[in-house]
Amino acid sequence: MTTQIVWFKRDLRWHDHAPLTAAAARGSVLALYVIEPELWHQPDSSSRHWQFIRESLIDLSQALQRLGGTFVLQSGSVTQILQRLRDHYGIFELHSHEETGNAWTYARDLQVAEWCAENRIVWHEYPSNGVVRRLGNRDRWAALRNATMAKPQVKLSVRISFAPVPLALSAESIPEIADPRFGSSTPRVQRGGRTEGLKVLASFLDDRSERYMTTISKPGVSARHCSRLSAHIAYGTLSAREIEHALRRRIDHLEGIGDHSSLRWARQLQAFGSRLAWRCHFVQKLEQQPAIETHCMHSAFEGMREDDFRQDWFEAWCEGQTGYPLVDACMRSLHANGWITFRMRAMLVAFASYHLWLDWRRTAPFMARLFTDYEPGIHYSQFQMQSGVTGINAIRIYNPVKQSCDHDPEGRFIRRYLPELRDVPEDYIHEPWLMPTPPKSYPAPLVEHEAAARLAKQRMAAYRRGEDFKAEAAKVYRKLGSRNRPSEGRRKKPTEPLPQLTLDL
Numbered sequence: 001m002t003t004q005i006v007w008f009k010r011d012l013r014w015h016d017h018a019p020l021t022a023a024a025a026r027g028s029v030l031a032l033y034v035i036e037p038e039l040w041h042q043p044d045s046s047s048r049h050w051q052f053i054r055e056s057l058i059d060l061s062q063a064l065q066r067l068g069g070t071f072v073l074q075s076g077s078v079t080q081i082l083q084r085l086r087d088h089y090g091i092f093e094l095h096s097h098e099e100t101g102n103a104w105t106y107a108r109d110l111q112v113a114e115w116c117a118e119n120r121i122v123w124h125e126y127p128s129n130g131v132v133r134r135l136g137n138r139d140r141w142a143a144l145r146n147a148t149m150a151k152p153q154v155k156l157s158v159r160i161s162f163a164p165v166p167l168a169l170s171a172e173s174i175p176e177i178a179d180p181r182f183g184s185s186t187p188r189v190q191r192g193g194r195t196e197g198l199k200v201l202a203s204f205l206d207d208r209s210e211r212y213m214t215t216i217s218k219p220g221v222s223a224r225h226c227s228r229l230s231a232h233i234a235y236g237t238l239s240a241r242e243i244e245h246a247l248r249r250r251i252d253h254l255e256g257i258g259d260h261s262s263l264r265w266a267r268q269l270q271a272f273g274s275r276l277a278w279r280c281h282f283v284q285k286l287e288q289q290p291a292i293e294t295h296c297m298h299s300a301f302e303g304m305r306e307d308d309f310r311q312d313w314f315e316a317w318c319e320g321q322t323g324y325p326l327v328d329a330c331m332r333s334l335h336a337n338g339w340i341t342f343r344m345r346a347m348l349v350a351f352a353s354y355h356l357w358l359d360w361r362r363t364a365p366f367m368a369r370l371f372t373d374y375e376p377g378i379h380y381s382q383f384q385m386q387s388g389v390t391g392i393n394a395i396r397i398y399n400p401v402k403q404s405c406d407h408d409p410e411g412r413f414i415r416r417y418l419p420e421l422r423d424v425p426e427d428y429i430h431e432p433w434l435m436p437t438p439p440k441s442y443p444a445p446l447v448e449h450e451a452a453a454r455l456a457k458q459r460m461a462a463y464r465r466g467e468d469f470k471a472e473a474a475k476v477y478r479k480l481g482s483r484n485r486p487s488e489g490r491r492k493k494p495t496e497p498l499p500q501l502t503l504d505l
């Protein structure tokens, strides 16, 4: 019988795993994970990701042991490892999920496809979450995605027969956190693994989500009331579909109770459900246009910021030393925890892109390394949106002082992450430079907000003029834009690329 190799990538689970289930039905299975040294040299990789993956691999290998099998971990290039397997087993079949990753993994998958073709190996690839490969028309995407989510979860219907592991492979043990191949290790990372993911999901649906929407923009408490499922979805310890199904059951339950507070809670969960759909929508953009990792969605913005890059401002932003307390506290909390809520991510990027006029291609890999949940499809789409280079989204320039007053009014979060401001009175915590004697250990603001925002607005407007701009924006919309917009009465027509700048001064 032909050996069936299941290549685990960003899908570190055994449940709702189409490649594993299909492989088990066709023959004896070898479960494979490859540590690819070159991948870990890419500018968007970090030890923080490794820590999460490592715990997920430990959990997965324990689960496979319970199913009577083993998990084979190898280091090297995937084609090298496949060649060794080919030498041992002869012809085999390869199964994996489709991956919508960065440019490096895209190129690697092309090499694997070529190797498979040359070696007469059939490679079965299975759709990943709600992403549709070779999608012709974006209009059909939401229906296709929803149909995938509505399907039953894939269950292992047969007992897996595991293939004996070839001695020549000499299975490696899972490397330590501090292994230098993954870069220098970072503190406190969200725990990985499916077992942990299921606990996080249950605690969110049954308890933490009650205050989801009221706290989602707050830099401190959102860490408790947001789902915190992003890294689990990014590394596939849970499938998007199983989360959607659990969510639907919970909403039905709350709606069944029907009292005011249950219905209110159900609405919070509906908002969470929309975000799960956004996730697929953003990953779909990268799937359709891999170039958005390195090129502006709207080409008019190429060359807009590159030559003005200021290394000293970039370093100050990376280190949380811009002189704006909320911006700096968010950045330092990211260094410490590897997660921050959506609005604060948006503010950090908008501040870098508008106030400091830093090119998003320099800031995006830095933040990718900090986020435990780094997901290229969401990450690059969001960086482009928050930097105003898509041509189809409103320009949002955040006022960092207003954000600070709105979302951390007493400055608790700021004081937690900026010890040098601990003793600053509440009246000055958002603008310490106004104190009669500002703390010496904290920098003055790199730029003055109103002047920097005005300049950014003028610069953006100069690039958003003319019929050619509009024509290309309409093309970007047709290819990548969300079709899920409010009716035309409330928003512009899809072919009109959002003419005015929305300034949050």
Ligand SMILES: Cc1cc2nc3c(=O)[nH]c(=O)nc-3n(C[C@H](O)[C@H](O)[C@H](O)COP(=O)(O)OP(=O)(O)OC[C@H]3O[C@@H](n4cnc5c(N)ncnc54)[C@H](O)[C@@H]3O)c2cc1C
Binding pocket: 226, 227, 228, 229, 230, 231, 233, 234, 272, 275, 276, 278, 279, 280, 282, 340, 341, 342, 343, 345, 346, 349, 371, 373, 374, 375, 376, 378, 379, 382, 383, 386
């Ligand atoms: C500049 C920038 C970069 C980002 N990079 C990433 C990234 O690399 N990986 C990542 O998972 N998210 C990214 N996000 C989106 C969002 O901030 C995170 O998904 C969210 O904060 C994760 O926390 P959570 O799981 O508790 O989210 P919840 O609010 O509980 O949302 C549930 C899930 O929905 C998805 N989601 C939530 N918000 C968004 C959004 N705005 N767009 C797309 N999907 C969303 C995520 O999968 C998330 O796990 C980025 C946002 C910005 C502004």
